[in-house]
Amino acid sequence: MPLVDLVSVADLCRVERSGLGAFNVVHLDHAEAFVEAATGAGRPIVLQISQNAVKYHGALAPIGAGVLAVARAADVPVVVHLDHAEDVALVQDAINLGFTSVMYDGSKLPDDLNRATTRAVVEHAHARGVSVEAELGEVGGKNGVHDPSARTDPDAAAEFVAATGVDLLAVAVGSSHAMTTRGAQLDLDLIGAIAGRVSVPLVLHGSSGVSDEGMRDAIAAGMTKINVATHLNKIFTTSVRDYLIENMEVVDTRKWFQAGNDAMAAEVTRLLEWYAAPDPAPVRL
Numbered sequence: 001m002p003l004v005d006l007v008s009v010a011d012l013c014r015v016e017r018s019g020l021g022a023f024n025v026v027h028l029d030h031a032e033a034f035v036e037a038a039t040g041a042g043r044p045i046v047l048q049i050s051q052n053a054v055k056y057h058g059a060l061a062p063i064g065a066g067v068l069a070v071a072r073a074a075d076v077p078v079v080v081h082l083d084h085a086e087d088v089a090l091v092q093d094a095i096n097l098g099f100t101s102v103m104y105d106g107s108k109l110p111d112d113l114n115r116a117t118t119r120a121v122v123e124h125a126h127a128r129g130v131s132v133e134a135e136l137g138e139v140g141g142k143n144g145v146h147d148p149s150a151r152t153d154p155d156a157a158a159e160f161v162a163a164t165g166v167d168l169l170a171v172a173v174g175s176s177h178a179m180t181t182r183g184a185q186l187d188l189d190l191i192g193a194i195a196g197r198v199s200v201p202l203v204l205h206g207s208s209g210v211s212d213e214g215m216r217d218a219i220a221a222g223m224t225k226i227n228v229a230t231h232l233n234k235i236f237t238t239s240v241r242d243y244l245i246e247n248m249e250v251v252d253t254r255k256w257f258q259a260g261n262d263a264m265a266a267e268v269t270r271l272l273e274w275y276a277a278p279d280p281a282p283v284r285l
Contacts, residue, residue: 003068004077006101006131007167009044010201010224019219019275022046022203023268024083024229026053028063031070033261035078037268043276044077045268046101046225049094051085060090064097081133083227091121095130103133103170118164126165133203133225135170136160151190158197168225170203173218186214188221195222203227212274219275226275232264239263 013020021043025031031047038045047067054060064080071078081101082094091102104121106114114136122132136152152171161169171194173187186204195202201224204210210218215226243250243259250256 003071003098003100004044004079005129006046006079006081006133006225007201009046009077009079010131010168013044014201014224017220019215019226020044020046020201020224021268021272021275022048022079022081022083022225022227023232024048024050024053024227025063025067026056026233027257028066028070029257029261030232030264031067033265034268035070035074035076037265038076038078038272039074040265040269041272041276042076043272044079045272046079046081047071048081048083048227048229050083050229051087051090054090060093061097064094064099068098079131088117088121092124095125095128099130101131101133103135105135107135115160115163118166122165122167131167132165133168133170134160134164134166135203135205136172151187152194154190154193154197157194158199161198161200166200168201168203169198170205170227173204186210186218188217191218191221191223201225215275226271228271232267235263235267236260 010020023034023045025034025047034045034047049060049063049067053063057063068080071080079101080099081103082091082099083103084105085091085094085103086105086108088104091104094102102121102125104118106117109117118134125132136157150172152173157169157171173190191202202222203225204218204223205227219226237260240256240260243256247255
């Protein structure tokens with residue numbers, strides 16, 4: 001199945017009021033595990049590489065090319081997406097490499113500069129058939145501080161989408177990046193208000209800090225793309241730690257990596273099904 005652009009699958013999910021799972025790839029194994037999970041769930045998926053992950057690898061091309069190869073071999077629709085890129089040059093690199101979606105994050109910039117730069121990114125990306133996500137109202141936690149108090153104004157959101165032409169909009173509604181517990185309380189009324197004012201699907205960053213029930217409520221209120229990273233990293237690390245404690249003699253890295261990948265894949269399958277189905281019982285982790 002060919003790679004797909006983000007806006008096409010996000011629009012379908014928005015219409016059916018289901019959530020589109022978007023999961024951050026740090027190692028190539030993650031992409032393989034996530035696609036396996038999406039295949040099992042029979043759902044589309046977004047594979048995300050963040051600017052921080054690019055810094056970790058030293059360049060976008062090696063990890064990006066590998067993830068693209070995994071996506072092209074998939075049996076379900078897969079979007080390969082650049083996440084939280086504050087560097088316009090990195091956005092251009094991703095588009096040139098073959099990514100089907102990018103997020104330009106100018107949320108720290110003054111409003112006028114954010115709008116102008118985002119608009120330029122949109123024009124460049126759309127000319128090449130690439131979807132663009134942006135953020136309005138900086139979601140807490142990216143600098144190591146959990147601040148769920150930030151809120152996106154619905155009228156400002158509508159104006160920003162109209163001014164920039166972005167395809168999806170990440171908004172601040174009570175979640176926070178990098179949370180290792182799942183107690184964040186989302187402002188469901190605000191989600192509904194923003195969804196009623198903007199013409200594009202909404203994105204929830206910091207979903208790792210939201211409970212299963214909270215995620216279902218957010219999707220029902222108007223959220224579409226659901227970003228998950230820390231929650232899966234926690235599962236991976238716990239599984240690897242347990243495996244190595246129980247198998248002290250193992251030195252083959254593939255074996256303990258597989259333990260982590262299997263645990264993540266199972267959780268991604270569960271989350272994709274949870275975001276899509278009407279009322280299954282949540283699994284407590």
